[in-house]
Amino acid sequence: MPKKILTASFVSTVKVDTRTEFYDSSTSGLGLRVSPTGKKSFFYRYRYKGKTKRYHIGEFSKITTLAAARNKVEEMRLHIKKGGDPQGEEKNYKQADFKTLSQALDEYEQKYLPNLKPSTQQNYKIRIGYIRKGLNPNKYIKDFERYEIIDFLDxxxxxxxxxxxRIQAILSGLFKFSKDRAWVTENIANRITLINARERERDRVYTDDEIRRLWNEFEKQSEPVQSVFKMLLILGQRSGETRKMKWADIDFKKQLWVIPKADTKAGNTHYVPLPDKAIQILEYLKPWTGNSKFVFESPVKQNSHIEYIQYASKRIRKLSKVEGFRIHDLRRTVATRMAEINTPPQVLSKILNHSTPGSGSAITAIYNRYDYAEEKRTALNRWAIELDRILTGREAKIHDIKKSS
Incomplete structure (x- = not known):
């Protein structure tokens, strides 16, 4: 059995007259099997409980490269040190009760999702829907190749x-879940780098003209979609929390929206003062959805909140001609424009319900229970006045917020 330092060039060009196995001098146990037909495959030879065993890594390809085979050997070596047996586990896997992708997703949803917050569960369900549509749900999960996952994500x-x-993270969790149950032998969705898909903070803030064009298109949408978008621009709250707004959480007398901690991303009860512009929308909707639990009741599912506004977002983007319009940009626009009219960072942070306040240390945040109720109300009223100025073109005097001592 020839032994040499395997290189990518050698692996891709080597030819033999009879079936030959080459052992890698640099990675102990790694071997390359080459047949006269040109077929090449990697394997790993190791000892387990005094016996020599052999594990088939895979055929040489664009996915199973020499580097990938070496990485796989290192993973198996660590696994064996912890008492694992790759060949024996693969045998058990071959005898396992195989699952289709759809069946695996069903069990993943049933056993994993209940551990998440309700809002996170909903996001997972939406993205799992993408997976069911983008990949063959009736294919055995063991038969998927890494390139199929990459092509889908691309x-x-x-x-x-x-x-x-986000979908890649769910797929990685699904394959880990499946590996633990011997439905697959490896997590083929793990460590996939999506070029230019790194999540980064956008800096898109809409101009006066863009805000007017967007508002104009909001008003052409059917209810409750129209009012949802308007409320997002008036209050600057998160889309998911706004869509779940309940009539029981609205105090018209105090002009206050109390978001229960179960519905907030930050996990705390959030108090949002309602300027007159927001109250007008609520009063308009009351005859339409007042008998429902939710202010923005779903037009297709009675007594449920509206869930999907992405299609409306695409329509608005196209008709308003506001390039790259995204729902979350409304929240950023509100935050930035409020800062421009001298809203103090601490007050703005409280309005947005950020877990870390606008200024001061994290330790200060733990003890700072003051909610800036009046300052928040003043700031949102000032923003409503500024928004009216943008929409109508009429100037209005805006007074600075008095900072609390």
Whole structure:
């Protein structure tokens, strides 16, 4: 059995007259099997409980490269040190009760999702829906190749790079879940680098003209979509939390929206003062959805909140001609424009319900329970006045917020 330092060039060009196995001098146990037909495959030879065993890594390809085979050997070596037996586990896997992708997703949803927050569960379900549509749900999960996962994610990345990253994380979790149950032998969705899909903070803030064009298109949408978008621009709250707004959480007398901690990303009860502009929308919707639990009731599912506004977002983007319009940009625009009219960072942070306040240390944040209720109300009222100025073109005097001592 020839032994030499395997190189990528050697592996790709080597030819033999009879079936030959080459052992890698640099990675103990790694071997390359070459047949006269040109077929090449990597294997790993190791000892387990005094016996010599052999594990088939895979055929040489664009996916199973020499570097990938060496990485696989290192993973198996560590696994064996911990008492694992790759060949024996693969045998058990071959005898396992195989699952289709759809069946694996069903069990993953049933056993993993209940551990997540309700809002996170909903996001997972939406992205799992993408997976069911983008990959063959009736194919055995063991039969998927890594390149299929990459091709699917690349397709998603074309229109939704951040969503592609989130879906990749779910797929990695799914394959780990499946590996633990011997439905697959490895996590083929792990450590996939999506070029240019790295989640990064956008800096898109809309101009006065863009805000007017967007508002104009908001008003052409059917209810409750129209009012959802308007409320997002008036209050600057998160889309998911706004869509779940309940009538029981609205105090018209105090002009206050109390978001229960179960519905907030930050996990705390959030108090949002309501300027007159927001109250007008609520009063308009009351005859339509007042008998429902939710302010923005779903038009297709009675007594449920509206869930999907992405299609409306695409329509608005196209008709308003506001390039790259995204729902979350409304929240960023509100935050930036409020800062421009001298809203103190601590107050702005409280309005946005960030877990880390606008200024001061994290330790200060733990003890700072003051909610800036009046300052928040003043700031949102000032933003409502500024928004009216933008929409109507009429100037209005805005007074600075008095900072609390």
């Amino acid at each position: 397709e998603v990345k074309k229109t939704a790079p951040v969503n592609a990253q």
